[in-house]
Amino acid sequence: MSFLIKRTAMYGINMYYTVKTLLDKGKSLREISRILGISRKTVTKLRDKTKTDPIEIPKQNRSKKLDGFEDIILEFLKKGFTAKIIHNILQEKYSLKIGYSTLAEHISKLKPKEVYIPVNKDPGEEAQVDFGYFGKFEKDGKKVKVWVFSMILSYSRYAYYEVVTNQRTDTFIRCHINAFEYFRGVPQTVLIDNLKAAVLNANFYEPILQQNYSQFLSHYKSAPLTARVRRGQDKGKVESGIKYVKNSFLKTVQVLHSDFYKMKNKLESWNNNICNKRLHGTTRLIPEKVFCDEEKNILITLPQKRFEIYKIEHRKVKSNAHISFELNYYSVPFEYARQEITAKSNGKILKIYKDLKLLCVHQISESEGKYITKEDHKPPYKQKKSETFYKEKAEKIGQNVLLFLLKLQKEKPHHWHRLISGIFSLRKFYSNLIIDAACKRAFDYNALSYKSVKNICETGLYKVDYDANENILKAQGYNHELIKYDHLY
Template sequence: MYYTIKTLLSQGKSLRQISRELGVCRKTVYRIKTALDNGQEGPVLQVRTKVLDDHQQQIAEYYEDGLTAHLIHRRLTQEKGVIISYPSVARCVERLKKQEVYVPLQSAPGEEAQVDFGYMGTFQNHGKPVKVWVFSMILSHSRYAYYRLVTTQKISAFIECHYKAFEYFGGVPKTVKLDNLKSGVITPDFYEPVLQEQYAAFLAYYNCAPIACRVRRPQDKGKIESSIKYVKNNFLKNFRGSDYQKLIYELKAWNEQICNKRVHGTTRKVPQEVFNSTEKQSLGVLPAVRYQITDISSRKVSRLAHISYRYNYYSVPAQYAGMYVRIESNGTLLKIFYNRTRIALHSISQDLGAYISLEEHKPEYKKSVSREEYHQRMAAIGPYASQMFLLLEKNVPTHWHAMTRGILHLKKSFDDDIINRACKRAIRFNALSYQHIKRICQSGLYRQDESLEAQVTYTEGYGHDLWVYDNLAHN
């Protein structure tokens, strides 16, 4: 329009004629003529500011974190105070999606396998309804696939599906790419995933490495995503009935006769043929013995410093009472861990309701002490303490353990010499108990024996009471 008006003005036409000929307002023609007269040879680009211009970087960061347009709109309005409609935010997010370009991922033979679960629905297993999932592992190079039905997604079932798949392939791929399943990944992180310890140990046993996909990035595992869709659309929709055992049988037949023998939609090759010709020999060697699956769970240690497992109670060190521990069992041994440190090891008991307690797990003051050890501890205090031990053992055979522990406990408040002298006075007056010795120590009566001995003087005649000689005789 700008250059057309410029051309018509150069031909000598008036503003009215140009307005009528072009069908535009005469003011528009006048504005452009004024700009031309001022030396402006072309139109100036009109830039409209948008509300989200100042928040583009923040929106891009939210999108990279995996937030949806709804969540981004909520954060902008509630946390940033931006007044903007949801459709505007949605259009901005859509432009960010179009900017991302996906590159097809190619894998060398034997390099990678991808795994995932897919929900199949509810079926009848011996008259009881069960929820059923299908486990799938697909070799990324040949698209050779293995399917297995499960009724749980526990780590034990997850690992069993893995080694069954490895045995089906006759070898082990170098890496396994998995979705952020709770069975395999605790904290989803593309660069440093915290894998379940047993799953990591299992893969290490098979000389295989795990790779966790990024959160909300299905393109990272596109092959297994397509594999799950394929089994649902090609097998499940064609299945008749609700019997779980029949489902297992027909899935196995479909896996071998149809899935791995059809022409793959992407590679345009038959997966079984590619697998047999190029990939099978590239897989790692299976170990001679299967990986032993252990039962892993967590428990809270009771106030009695025991954990419950299969209707029995097993001890842990007393300082862990009230804490959460992890247990591992292979059916014969029970291992108990706090963080990554093993704190207890038990043999599995076949009893019911039994307490299996180890002596070393008890607090120091409750550990069993032998008679010889008690005697050694008392003898270390002094000769009268050793004599007191023998007298207690002889005169109070049912309570000498507790009394001896009480006397030894006095070491926290009194030194050995005081306790030994208190035992001496208690023996003199036949006061054979912990309480008497304690009172002698607290009251200082052990000093009277010294003053008593100092009172004995030898003079002519019989000027002394007879009890003094009795005390001397005892000494």
């Protein structure tokens, strides 16, 4: 074993290079000994060794723990598994004792390197958007998390920044509108990060965009594009813009104060007077000048009306087929009870969706604690029927049933629905002729109750003359349990 390898553990390979460098600079052995804190004898040996032997980094004979696992690792990589997941599997399933950093380094060598080629965009072709976290600021007496929204025109690098306190879809869209109006025009496409606000599933090839966001861009005659997951190069202009606003603006404003509203005003001033008027680090041009000279007039004209922004919230339908929304309860079709739905509101109208299917639309009530229910949302047996429905149904059974109904409406205006529904239910047991005859007899004796008609059918009294003071009178009075018949018709 050479002298170099023996001494590597004591001095390290850097010591040899250091001694050689100092000698090349004309330092004496005494000076080098003092600078490095080693003896002159050691310095002399190192000097002599660098003259006679080439300096080589000793190779460590480590056992190759991953031998035999390469095919397994490659298969996991094809399935999209991360190094962390592969590390867990190798430890738990194969009992392989290996450090995560060692595995990660090995995996990085197995992965093919992706080549990134800068793509220049035409004027008005594309804008890139993103959110960057700004930290916490004082807003209305409370510390709140703040993000900065950024939209940068890819050609001119003309930028718009805005601070917000959430990343909801309605906020995301409102920032877009403000940016378009700041540019006084719209780019052909908008490249978005895979934010929850914009993309449901982060799939580069078939991104499922939220309907509200797609409709918004369509309103402005623009179209969405998505950056691939973990591919910042796709969105480099904006990510550079986020870094720039943090370094150029945020670091300064954080030192001065933490008030949200003051920071917001200063950001607007910085955006107009510094950001867009500076010499851009990449293009070496001034964004505002390029925008005004070459891009401003190329942008799509703003529509006459702003897009109407809907606030989107998720709700679970209660067992009574209603959702709670802003202090009231709104119905949905009964078959969606206990399911998850999406509620969209613009403050006046409430739209309820299941996935992308529109279930219903309600006008938002200004009351509180009210149930706003559509009849056709109830199960058929609970739906309120029109007066015409009852009359037509009674007439189909017989003319006497219709006369009985008309008298019920006059004599018992608050209960006739339940009473006649009970009589309709007798068709499960008796023919229309029997029910019609029973209603005639009950009508003649003014026995205006479901129980009277039922008793006549059961006893066959519809066949014979009958004393009004006997059984029919005993059957008079409506049944307090008639609510049971609501579900029959």
